[in-house]
Amino acid sequence: MTASRTITVTVNGRRYERTVEPRLLLADFLRHTLGLTGTHVGCEHGVCGACTVIVDGDSVRACLMFAVQLDGRTIETVEGLGGPGKLNALQEAFRAHHALQCGFCTPGMLMTATDLLRKRPLATDDEIRDGLSGNLCRCTGYEHIVKAIRAVVGPAPSGTAANAATDD
Amino acid sequence: MTDAAHLRPKMIGASVPRTEDARLLTGRGAFVDDRKLPDALHVAFVRSIHPHARIRAIDATRALAAPGVAAVYTAADLEDVVPPIRATSRMSGYYATPILPLALGKVRYVGEPVVAILAESRYLAEDALELVEIDYEALPMAIDPETAARPDAPLLHEAAGTNILLTREFKRGDAEGDIAMAPVRVKGRFRMRRRTPAAIEVRACAADYDAGRDALTLYAATQIPGILRDALAQIFDLPGHRLRVVAPDVGGGFGGKASLYPEEILTCLAARQLGRAVKWTGDRVEDLTATSQAFDEIIDAELAVDSQGRVLGLTADAIGDVGAYSIYPWTAALEPVQVVSFLPGPYRVPSYRGRVRAVATPKAPTGPYRGVGRPVSTFVIERLMDMAAREIGIDPLEIRRRNLVADDEFPYKVASGLVWDKSGFHACLEQACAAIGYDALRARQAEARAAGRWFGIGIASYAELTGIGSRISAAPGMPINTGTETASIRIDSTGAVTAAFGVAAHGQGLETTLAQVVAEHLGARLADIRIVQGDSDAVGGGTGTYASRSTVLAGGAAIRAADGLREKVLQVASHLLEAAPRDLVAADGRVTVVGTDRSVTFREVARAVYAEMGRLPPEAREELAVTRNYDPILGTTSCATHIAALEIDPQTYIVRIERYVVAEDCGRIINPLIVDGQVHGGVAQGIGAALYEEVIHDENGQILTGSFVDYVVPAAGDIPPIEVVHVESMSPTTLGGFRGMGEGGTIGAPAAIANAVADALAPLGVDVFELPVTPARLFRLIANAQARS
Ligand code: FES
Numbered sequence: 003m004t005a006s007r008t009i010t011v012t013v014n015g016r017r018y019e020r021t022v023e024p025r026l027l028l029a030d031f032l033r034h035t036l037g038l039t040g041t042h043v044g045c046e047h048g049v050c051g052a053c054t055v056i057v058d059g060d061s062v063r064a065c066l067m068f069a070v071q072l073d074g075r076t077i078e079t080v081e082g083l084g085g086p087g088k089l090n091a092l093q094e095a096f097r098a099h100h101a102l103q104c105g106f107c108t109p110g111m112l113m114t115a116t117d118l119l120r121k122r123p124l125a126t127d128d129e130i131r132d133g134l135s136g137n138l139c140r141c142t143g144y145e146h147i148v149k150a151i152r153a154v155v156g157p158a159p160s161g162t163a164a165n166a167a168t169d170d
Numbered sequence: 171m172t173d174a175a176h177l178r179p180k181m182i183g184a185s186v187p188r189t190e191d192a193r194l195l196t197g198r199g200a201f202v203d204d205r206k207l208p209d210a211l212h213v214a215f216v217r218s219i220h221p222h223a224r225i226r227a228i229d230a231t232r233a234l235a236a237p238g239v240a241a242v243y244t245a246a247d248l249e250d251v252v253p254p255i256r257a258t259s260r261m262s263g264y265y266a267t268p269i270l271p272l273a274l275g276k277v278r279y280v281g282e283p284v285v286a287i288l289a290e291s292r293y294l295a296e297d298a299l300e301l302v303e304i305d306y307e308a309l310p311m312a313i314d315p316e317t318a319a320r321p322d323a324p325l326l327h328e329a330a331g332t333n334i335l336l337t338r339e340f341k342r343g344d345a346e347g348d349i350a351m352a353p354v355r356v357k358g359r360f361r362m363r364r365r366t367p368a369a370i371e372v373r374a375c376a377a378d379y380d381a382g383r384d385a386l387t388l389y390a391a392t393q394i395p396g397i398l399r400d401a402l403a404q405i406f407d408l409p410g411h412r413l414r415v416v417a418p419d420v421g422g423g424f425g426g427k428a429s430l431y432p433e434e435i436l437t438c439l440a441a442r443q444l445g446r447a448v449k450w451t452g453d454r455v456e457d458l459t460a461t462s463q464a465f466d467e468i469i470d471a472e473l474a475v476d477s478q479g480r481v482l483g484l485t486a487d488a489i490g491d492v493g494a495y496s497i498y499p500w501t502a503a504l505e506p507v508q509v510v511s512f513l514p515g516p517y518r519v520p521s522y523r524g525r526v527r528a529v530a531t532p533k534a535p536t537g538p539y540r541g542v543g544r545p546v547s548t549f550v551i552e553r554l555m556d557m558a559a560r561e562i563g564i565d566p567l568e569i570r571r572r573n574l575v576a577d578d579e580f581p582y583k584v585a586s587g588l589v590w591d592k593s594g595f596h597a598c599l600e601q602a603c604a605a606i607g608y609d610a611l612r613a614r615q616a617e618a619r620a621a622g623r624w625f626g627i628g629i630a631s632y633a634e635l636t637g638i639g640s641r642i643s644a645a646p647g648m649p650i651n652t653g654t655e656t657a658s659i660r661i662d663s664t665g666a667v668t669a670a671f672g673v674a675a676h677g678q679g680l681e682t683t684l685a686q687v688v689a690e691h692l693g694a695r696l697a698d699i700r701i702v703q704g705d706s707d708a709v710g711g712g713t714g715t716y717a718s719r720s721t722v723l724a725g726g727a728a729i730r731a732a733d734g735l736r737e738k739v740l741q742v743a744s745h746l747l748e749a750a751p752r753d754l755v756a757a758d759g760r761v762t763v764v765g766t767d768r769s770v771t772f773r774e775v776a777r778a779v780y781a782e783m784g785r786l787p788p789e790a791r792e793e794l795a796v797t798r799n800y801d802p803i804l805g806t807t808s809c810a811t812h813i814a815a816l817e818i819d820p821q822t823y824i825v826r827i828e829r830y831v832v833a834e835d836c837g838r839i840i841n842p843l844i845v846d847g848q849v850h851g852g853v854a855q856g857i858g859a860a861l862y863e864e865v866i867h868d869e870n871g872q873i874l875t876g877s878f879v880d881y882v883v884p885a886a887g888d889i890p891p892i893e894v895v896h897v898e899s900m901s902p903t904t905l906g907g908f909r910g911m912g913e914g915g916t917i918g919a920p921a922a923i924a925n926a927v928a929d930a931l932a933p934l935g936v937d938v939f940e941l942p943v944t945p946a947r948l949f950r951l952i953a954n955a956q957a958r959s
């Protein structure tokens with residue numbers, strides 16, 4: 003086992019200096035070293051997306067990175083979005099459209115969506131679904147998640163939205 | 171109810187946003203692994219690599235000496251400490267397998283826990299796993315359930331004397347005779363492959379031990395904290411008040427967290443023996459290999475109809491591959507027996523014979539999974555209906571119109587003994603057709619077909635029993651009562667309302683919907699109500715959330731308790747307002763004298779009772795608390811029709827679902843948005859069962875689907891938009907008129923898709939008898955059909 007290393011990271015705008023084992027996963031570092039348990043772990047092999055966080059502006063899987071790779075870098079997690087009394091627009095849309103049930107996939111969904119909203123036009127619902135393809139949700143059937151993101155982006159140009167469901 | 175009841179704001183029926191959401195959207199949820207227990211040890215399990223083997227010796231000395239390791243357990247260490255627990259039942263000829271936390275003497279499936287290692291961190295515990303040496307002697311085995319059912323098959327449980335853990339039969343009339351005489355017969359050998367619930371949160375538990383009181387609190391990702399408490403109390407011989415099971419935020423269950431697991435027993439045992447908190451966080455490999463699995467039946471079924479398509483008789487012989495153990499508390503009967511008891515479906519079936527054998531094989535045990543048995547029975551009967559319609563040349567819609575139990579025939583006794591109460595069988599069928607534009611869709615299909623495209627439409631109608639009361643059980647004489655629920659509602663000295671239940675939500679939003687029921691019946695403000703659930707200490711006896719029971723049972727109990735408490739509140743307010751209780755109305759957290767502006771708040775009522783000396787006569791100072799039970803005795807019927815329209819890509823064999831409509835009757839709706847969400851999620855899982863998901867074992871008993879790469883859970887692009895139509899007919903049998911609806915989506919979807927795929931490929935002469943129809947299976951089906959023609 004290699005010796006522990008001291009790293010400095012900025013998480014949600016706050017600087018942390020911690021000494022960690024080289025093999026410590028970023029997900030475990032966030033959850034157990036920093037106590038930021040909003041980032042969830044659903045598979046530990048990079049498929050489910052529950053652990054998605056944003057590192058230096060790009061979404062990554064926290065179960066596939068080691069904490070030591072983050073030295074000097076900037077991380078955004080779900081705790082950095084709006085707080086319980088002051089949800090941001092995306093969180094508000096998730097709530098209004100019932101885009102979460104058990105809420106376990108939700109932090110990963112929110113971080114993926116945050117990244118998508120910054121980078122992609124999301125002109126069609128298919129584009130939203132495509133953007134979410136690396137995040138598994140077992141509860142919602144995705145429909146309300148797509149709607150919530152659509153609500154934040156604004157209406158799709160006519161003719162491109164998928165079939166309207168009955169509960170609008 | 172007072173005359174002025176109509177003044178109360180309507181909470182039942184409103185799409186109020188969920189109470190749960192604020193914490194879950196901000197990373198402030200509290201799932202089991204989020205909990206930090208001081209000085210906790212972490213446990214990791216060495217699991218069997220053999221499907222069936224004798225354990226000759228275990229050498230854990232090197233593991234015990236590894237850094238950070240505090241203790242190692244094998245079955246030998248537990249023999250006098252942990253008695254086996256069994257899922258008992260009165261079913262004749264049933265063998266209840268002993269369940270132990272660690273394999274004793276031999277292993278019976280790949281993934282079965284054999285050795286537990288406790289260390290200072292999860293990393294260190296996992297490091298030590300590979301230092302354990304286990305000397306196995308591989309034993310012969312029958313991985314295939316039909317082989318395992320033969321008398322000469324190697325036995326998994328020698329004490330049982332057979333691998334057939336139970337057999338059951340349902341019979342009405344002379345089905346064989348009726349079929350033999352019938353003009354039209356269709357039959358097939360149907361197979362629904364094994365699947366797994368795959369909640370995104372994997373199972374986890376953490377035992378906190380209070381040595382001073384010799385008391386244990388188990389935090390568990392479970393749907394059944396009450397059942398766990400009772401089972402663990404029995405195993406450890408502890409009184410219930412020293413053993414508490416808390417299911418905090420739970421990341422989905424779908425049945426996979428609705429049984430007692432070896433890891434939970436071991437974690438509790440180790441915490442008590444070592445005097446420290448012990449935590450287990452499973453990983454996805456453990457989940458895919460050792461969480462209860464589902465389905466896995468082979469069904470030979472035959473349906474006879476007359477020349478008009480009216481059902482004359484039905485027979486079925488089913489083999490359920492239940493895996494290695496009879497799961498606690500449900501028994502191995504749960505899934506396969508429901509397949510045959512629900513097989514007649516929502517149809518008039520005059521004569522029926524259904525027989526099932528539950529066969530033990532060296533695989534993870536099957537257990538409850540969303541829909542239990544009914545996704546399979548619906549697949550079979552709905553396929554047979556379509557085959558019969560095709561045989562006599564009528565539309566699949568028409569054969570259902572002719573056979574669905576009619577509105578004036580309820581209550582209808584099903585051939586297997588179940589009773590359907592009045593619900594919208596025909597209304598669902600017609601409204602689903604209207605919503606999807608059935609005739610226009612058929613016209614489009616004709617065009618697509620003419621162009622050589624594989625475009626299909628599939629209908630599935632089903633009925634299910636939900637909110638089941640104490641008169642019906644998954645297995646007769648099983649060790650728990652699933653039919654009763656308790657609500658305990660209290661107004662405290664600040665006027666706040668706390669309502670406690672034995673249910674345990676894991677995504678259903680019960681903190682919101684039950685608060686809606688309490689708010690409406692008590693007359694309290696939604697914001698003032700806190701729902702306590704997912705905690706064995708909440709009420710004296712509870713089980714949890716499974717089997718689409720919580721809305722019906724907890725909703726009914728909430729109505730009874732809230733009505734009772736409202737009477738108490740009015741009684742006190744009548745002293746304060748000097749008015750007769752019948753002239754008072756409670757709404758929005760305030761009691762008002764009807765027709766006046768004189769009122770008191772719940773808070774003032776509470777202060778008068780608890781805090782203000784002399785404000786009330788002593789006999790009027792009763793605690794503002796009421797506890798009531800509710801038992802719907804039989805339960806109630808929920809039903810739906812699903813229609814899918816899909817197209818198969820002739821190059822890739824990928825199925826693209828173009829439209830998906832559900833018309834469902836779940837009775838009176840408490841929160842429409844939540845109902846839609848449940849339907850969407852259920853359908854998505856049904857689509858998974860129809861097209862993608864399959865637990866695969868090779869002929870050596872090794873599991874090939876141990877990751878999310880190999881076990882395919884549908885992603886956003888695989889699930890179409892789902893249109894939901896609510897046929898809201900009040901249940902005639904339940905308090906509040908609610909019907910259960912958490913599972914239905916998963917029941918209808920596999921059948922609807924199977925029928926649509928068969929319909930798309932009808933011109934090729936392809937039929938669908940096996941799910942999931944993965945592209946590989948479709949390729950083979952089509953290639954075989956083309957070779958034949
Ligand atoms: S936990 Fe990282 S992708 Fe699943």
Ligand code: FES
Pocket residue numbers: 101102103104105106107108138139140141142370421422677
């Ligand atoms: S809300 Fe439960 S997994 Fe997405």
